[in-house]
Amino acid sequence: MAMTMTEKILASHAGLESVQAGQLIKAKVDVVLGNDITSPPAIAEFNKIGRPVFDKDKIVLVPDHFIPNKDIKSAQMAKTLREFAHEHDITNYFEVGRMGIEHVLLPEEGLVVPGEVIIGADSHTCTYGAVGAFATGVGSTDMGAAMATGDTWFKVPSAIQVNITGSMPKYVCGKDVILTLIGMIGVDGARYQSLEFTGPGIANLSMTDRLTIANMAIECGAKNGIFPIDGVTIAYLNGRTKKTYQAVSADSDAIYTRKIDIDLSDLTPVVALPHLPENVKAVRELPEISIDQVVIGSCTNGRIEDLKQAAVIMSGKSVHPKVRTIIIPGSQAVYLEALEKGYISTFIKAGAVVSTPTCGPCLGGYMGILAAGEKAVTTTNRNFKGRMGHVDSEVYLTGPAVAAASAITGRICGPEEMVK
């Protein structure tokens, strides 16, 4: 029977010849991920089951959300995670100083590869669909149970085919692709479904673009977003992973519930206005919106290519006097590379702050919380009410080039303005 990529991966992990949409299955997992917020409750549930961990090499624990510890309570949570990691001799525990934002770190370290089933107690676990894995977010109880059993249950999702053609014009990035798609189908447009990206345009998307796109699949309700495995994937994995993997591809007659066409050449830089990621508008169509803060980073746009896009815009310029600009490299490796390439000094000279890797402001944790009435342009993935601070603050989601240009002018603007 014809299967999508997602169906094939789920079938192989369920030990079945084939599966079809709607079927409930029990599948083996290759990676179980947790962070400093979701792991402590998962550990409590794990302890109730009273079994050892199923495989110490397949559990990945990353303190990143309130890390370095923002207060005493978060210090306690981080301690729970650290002690669990040591007690069970977890191979992939990343201490402060060696960590990164989980979804930047795992691909970078080669811990996620094509054809795998990955669950994480974090909704943006879907990021790893970029390398051709089935990856999805779950809750803490699912994580705790899977750490004991090595498997979990799924309802096989039906799939939406996103057919990508063309190549991106200058200043358009992966963020514009996914925001445009979310704007088209809405925040529940792919609810319970898989987004399967196909088409000749994919060859024109870098791994950074793909990671950004897959990262936000959850913002239209998708269970996962998945890319085909091609030369870009293999080049990215070479020298990065020690794992062996199998390339899986969709059958040519796989069944999709819907097909959406996106021609990359038609895209333009966009912004998602408060308070939903589906409120997408072209930057050039916006009225004048002055801003108080810019954040460049996160699991969506905290990779070296993202920082490069921002640095190119900010080079030799100054951040607007009324704007606070916070730049957060997504991992220690990204930080170091940005330092070596001179991006960090560009940011500091422009009057921005550079932070150690952390989720911090993205979820309203710390390192840049908004006051009542303040507006922020950020490269993160959610602009829900109160997401980054006061319930009366506003978050505008964009790619790094728009965020950098807006930091300079003090209002939301496109990067073309910088080069005029």
Next chain:
Amino acid sequence: MILEGKTWKYGDNVDTDVIIPARHLTTADPKELAVHCMEDIDAAFAVNVQPGDIIVAERNFGCGSSREHAPLAIKGSGVTCVVADSFARIFYRNAINIGLPLLELGSDAKKIQAGDTLRVDLAKGIVENITRGEAFQAQPLPGFIQEIAQAGGLVSYVSGVRK
């Protein structure tokens, strides 16, 4: 199991950031979380919610972050069941896993108003609106998910069934 309670009514896309904002995620204790449940969209909720109350919402309830703290906060506030047009999938899993019953009612959820008294038959998936004299049929839970729900959540299920 039959549940009866007064409803709190919300609209589309209630996200887990408003169910329990991240600033309160330094605990996973349902009672502590309950104090802040819904505070960013409805300050009256945490103050006035009564044990046995029912939350009714429209499309995509629980979208956003995977935080299990969201269903925990709702459960901690004494709410016995959430009825919605539809649920976001991670919230759905989490609620089942921690033993917070859910019913997916489709567009009939629109017909229920804040303050209505509902009688909910979980096994049959029937939602009766006592205030308005209407009854609706929800999608029944798939058998396997009913087993998890009956075991009282995933951990009891895993410890009991699969040892």
